[in-house]
Structures are given as C-alpha cells and as structure tokens.
Amino acid sequence: MDRFVSEANRSSAGSGPAVSFRDVSFARAGRAVLDCVNLEVMPGETLVLLGRSGSGKTTALKMVNGLLFPDSGAVIVDGKPTTEWDPIQLRRRIGYVIQETGLFPHFTVSRNVGLGPALAKWLPDRIEKRTREMLQSVGLDADHVGQRYPAQLSGGQRQRVGVARALASDPSLLLFDEPFGALDPITRHELQDEFLRLRRVFGKTSLFVTHDVREAMRLGTRIALLSGGRLDVVAAPAEFPRSASPEAQAFVACLREEGA
Amino acid sequence: MRPGLAHDILVLSADHLFLVAVSASAAVAIGVPLGIWSARHPRPRKWTLGFASVMQTVPSLALFGFLIPVPWIGGIGKRTAIVALILYALLPILRNTVAGILGVDAAVRESAVAMGMTEGQILWQVELPLAARTIMAGIRVAVVVTVGSATIAAAIGGGGLGEFIFRGIATVDTTQILAGAIPAAVMALLVDGGLGWVEKRLARS
Numbered sequence: 001m002d003r004f005v006s007e008a009n010r011s012s013a014g015s016g017p018a019v020s021f022r023d024v025s026f027a028r029a030g031r032a033v034l035d036c037v038n039l040e041v042m043p044g045e046t047l048v049l050l051g052r053s054g055s056g057k058t059t060a061l062k063m064v065n066g067l068l069f070p071d072s073g074a075v076i077v078d079g080k081p082t083t084e085w086d087p088i089q090l091r092r093r094i095g096y097v098i099q100e101t102g103l104f105p106h107f108t109v110s111r112n113v114g115l116g117p118a119l120a121k122w123l124p125d126r127i128e129k130r131t132r133e134m135l136q137s138v139g140l141d142a143d144h145v146g147q148r149y150p151a152q153l154s155g156g157q158r159q160r161v162g163v164a165r166a167l168a169s170d171p172s173l174l175l176f177d178e179p180f181g182a183l184d185p186i187t188r189h190e191l192q193d194e195f196l197r198l199r200r201v202f203g204k205t206s207l208f209v210t211h212d213v214r215e216a217m218r219l220g221t222r223i224a225l226l227s228g229g230r231l232d233v234v235a236a237p238a239e240f241p242r243s244a245s246p247e248a249q250a251f252v253a254c255l256r257e258e259g260a
Numbered sequence: 261m262r263p264g265l266a267h268d269i270l271v272l273s274a275d276h277l278f279l280v281a282v283s284a285s286a287a288v289a290i291g292v293p294l295g296i297w298s299a300r301h302p303r304p305r306k307w308t309l310g311f312a313s314v315m316q317t318v319p320s321l322a323l324f325g326f327l328i329p330v331p332w333i334g335g336i337g338k339r340t341a342i343v344a345l346i347l348y349a350l351l352p353i354l355r356n357t358v359a360g361i362l363g364v365d366a367a368v369r370e371s372a373v374a375m376g377m378t379e380g381q382i383l384w385q386v387e388l389p390l391a392a393r394t395i396m397a398g399i400r401v402a403v404v405v406t407v408g409s410a411t412i413a414a415a416i417g418g419g420g421l422g423e424f425i426f427r428g429i430a431t432v433d434t435t436q437i438l439a440g441a442i443p444a445a446v447m448a449l450l451v452d453g454g455l456g457w458v459e460k461r462l463a464r465s
Binding site for chain 2: 065067087088089090091092094096098099102103104105106115116119165175
C-alpha cells in the first residue's frame with residue numbers, strides 16, 4: 001500500500017511536493033476511473049504511473065495540468081489546487097509530451113519547439129536561440145531539421161522534437177503520456193537513454209505514464225502502480241519486484257518472460 | 261446577332277458578378293462563423309446543418325418565389341435575390357467548416373490546450389489553418405453553384421445574365437438564351453479554376 005500518503009502537509013512551493021493527489025476520485029459514465037487516490041510527487045523525482053489500459057493512469061496525468069478535474073478530492077500543484085489555478089497559467093508551467101501526433105503538422109519543427117516561449121511572449125531572438133539549444137539538447141541539429149515539417153521526420157525524431165518542445169519554456173514539471181509507445185524497440189531504447197541523460201542535465205520533476213514495466217523500471221525513481229483506478233503499490237524500482245501485490249506480480253511476470 | 265448585344269452581355273455579366281460577389285461574401289461571412297460555432301456545440305449542430313440542408317433541397321426557383329411575400333427581405337428585386345442566393349450557398353460552406361474543424365486531430369488539439377493556448381489562439385493558429393483547405397473547398401462549391409443559380413434571380417427581377425435566358429425562352433430565341441448561358445458557364449469555370457488554385461496553395465502551406 002501507499003507508504004507516502006500524508007507524509008507531509010507542507011504546502012509551500014519550494015520544499016514540499018511538486019504535485020499531490022489528495023483523495024482524488026473521478027468517474028465517467030457511471031464507472032470509477034480513479035478511486036480515492038493519494039500520491040505525492042517530490043521535486044526532482046521521476047514518478048512512473050504504471051498500469052494496464054483503463055487503469056486510470058492517463059486520467060491521473062491529465063488532472064495535473066487541468067485537462068481534467070477531480071470529482072472529489074484535490075490535485076495540488078505547487079501548493080495550490082488545480083481548480084484554483086488559472087488553467088492557462090498552470091499549463092504554461094508544465095511541459096506535456098504525448099505520442100508523436102501531438103506536434104502541430106502545419107508548424108515547422110522550430111516553430112513547434114518555440115511555441116511555449118512564443119506564448120509566453122519572449123522576443124524573437126531569444127526564442128530562436130532557445131529553440132536551437134533545445135533541439136541540440138535532444139540531439140537534433142536546428143540547421144538540419146528546423147525548417148522541416150513533422151511529417152518529414154522519423155518517428156524517433158518527432159518524439160525528440162516533442163521533448164524539446166516540452167522543455168523549451170523551462171517548465172518546473174514535465175508530464176509524459178506514453179511518449180515512446182509507438183516507437184520500434186531500438187528507437188525506444190535510445191530515447192529512454194536520452195530521457196535519463198536529460199534528467200541528469202535538467203533535473204526536472206517528471207510524471208511518466210506507461211504500461212511497459214521495463215520502461216517503468218528503467219526510468220522511474222519511484223513506480224506507482226494503478227489497478228482499476230486504485231493506487232496499488234508505490235515503490236522504488238529495486239523494491240517493486242518484491243511487492244506482494246498480485247497486480248505487481250503480474251507485471252513482474254511479464255518482465256521475467258521477456259527475459260530481462 | 262443584333263447590334264449592341266455585346267454591350268448588353270458586358271453589362272449583365274457585371275450585374276451577374278455583383279449578385280454572386282455580394283451573396284457569396286455574405287454566405288462566407290455567415291457560414292464560416294456559424295460552422296465554427298456548430299463544431300463546438302454538438303446539440304444545436306444538427307439544427308444548423310439541417311436548416312442549411314433544407315434550404316439546399318428547395319428547388320432554387322421555388323426558393324426565390326417563397327421569399328417574395330416575406331416582409332423586410334422579400335419583394336421584387338435584387339435584395340430578395342441575394343437573400344435567396346445566400347441561403348442556397350450556405351450548406352457547402354457550413355458543412356465543410358464543421359467537417360474541417362472537427363477533422364483536426366484530437367491529439368493536436370489536446371496538446372494545444374496542454375501547451376496553455378487560449379481558445380482564440382487554438383482557433384486562429386491551429387484549427388483554422390488545419391481546416392483551411394476543407395473550408396476553401398466548400399466555399400468553391402458554393403461560389404460555383406451561386407454563379408449558376410444567380411441566373412434564376414432574373415425571374416424575380418434580380419437582374420443578371422438570367423435576363424437573357426428568360427427573355428430568350430419567352431421569345432423562343434436561342435441566341436438570347438446562349439447570350440446568357442455561355443457567359444455564365446465561362447464565369448463558373450473561371451471562378452472554379454481560380455478558387456481551385458487558392459485551395460491548392462492552402463494545401464501546400
């Protein structure tokens with residue numbers, strides 16, 4: 001069970017949790033999608049939300065940047081419930097990476113990456129400089145790909161652009177919704193390496209949704225397992241396989257079968 | 261061919277073009293915003309699309325006739341003709357605007373929201389550019405249809421190239437009929453070609 005619940009009641013932005021879920025419940029069409037979830041994301045960590053399809057992990061993620069709101073309970077970001085944030089301001093503080101389709105097909109790569117800074121009304125020179133830096137930091141050359149359109153890139157390149165876009169406005173928190181799900185295994189592995197490298201460089205707090213237990217073990221500093229809308233286990237990757245929960249064991253079993 | 265026919269063709273073509281330009285512009289000015297609104301509101305959408313469909317299914321001659329007794333917009337003359345042409349042109353514009361906006365990839369729209377774009381920014385920077393080609397295709401159909409149906413405006417005193425056609429039918433004069441029909445057909449082809457070019461330009465950008 002969740003050992004991190006009500007560990008602290010601090011609400012200040014600096015030292016407290018970056019995000020806390022407090023008794024969060026959410027139902028759609030008479031079905032409980034999330035059922036009384038309590039969870040805290042500490043600054044600097046990568047918390048992986050692991051679960052099967054329909055376990056509520058994406059719903060939980062979308063509550064952090066106010067794409068969805070809890071029916072009851074509260075999601076607190078930087079000390080303030082999402083319902084009290086101006087949704088536009090809240091979203092501009094949070095980077096969001098989804099599968100490749102999230103890039104704007106009619107924007108060039110550079111314009112996609114510079115979107116956040118442009119929305120924040122940066123000056124054009126500064127946007128251009130930042131765009132170059134961000135593309136470089138994800139291993140892409142601005143001169144090479146900057147003026148192309150997303151459709152002209154490979155899946156892996158598009159995903160790198162998605163990460164560069166999320167980092168561009170220097171958000172304090174990053175949300176990842178199965179960003180590498182559509183990639184081939186080799187590209188996926190490369191991007192996971194890239195993710196780990198970027199974490200060392202930028203040290204951003206991240207919430208990462210995946211159904212891939214291997215990905216969870218590789219990337220997470222902690223893993224939160226959701227099952228049927230309930231939080232089943234929260235554990236560090238090293239402890240996760242020792243969990244007694246049947247759902248965790250089901251995930252660990254596929255890890256073994258894949259021959260990890 | 262009687263002398264002065266060329267001059268009459270020119271004058272009535274200009275008149276015809278005026279009818280088309282005014283009614284098509286008004287249909288765009290009404291149809292595109294109404295389409296955007298309808299795309300956002302699923303419940304009233306079937307009513308707006310239904311209304312436009314009904315207008316389109318009424319035979320055009322009858323539509324002109326129906327409007328004559330209507331107060332304010334009715335009567336004999338250009339104003340009635342323009343109202344009828346607007347109603348007639350509305351469906352393709354409205355339907356394509358709705359289809360274009362709803363056709364924007366849900367993931368693209370969601371990431372626009374998640375980036376912290378306002379509704380206005382999403383509309384102008386994401387939805388309209390991505391829907392532009394579909395909307396333009398609807399406008400093109402509407403304008404071409406308007407060039408044709410504007411010939412019926414003459415039946416209720418609206419002027420245009422239809423005057424030749426109705427006069428020609430009444431006097432069994434093929435030259436007169438062709439004097440109306442040929443310029444109208446040429447105009448339709450030119451408009452179709454021109455707007456088709458714009459549509460392709462939009463697709464490329």
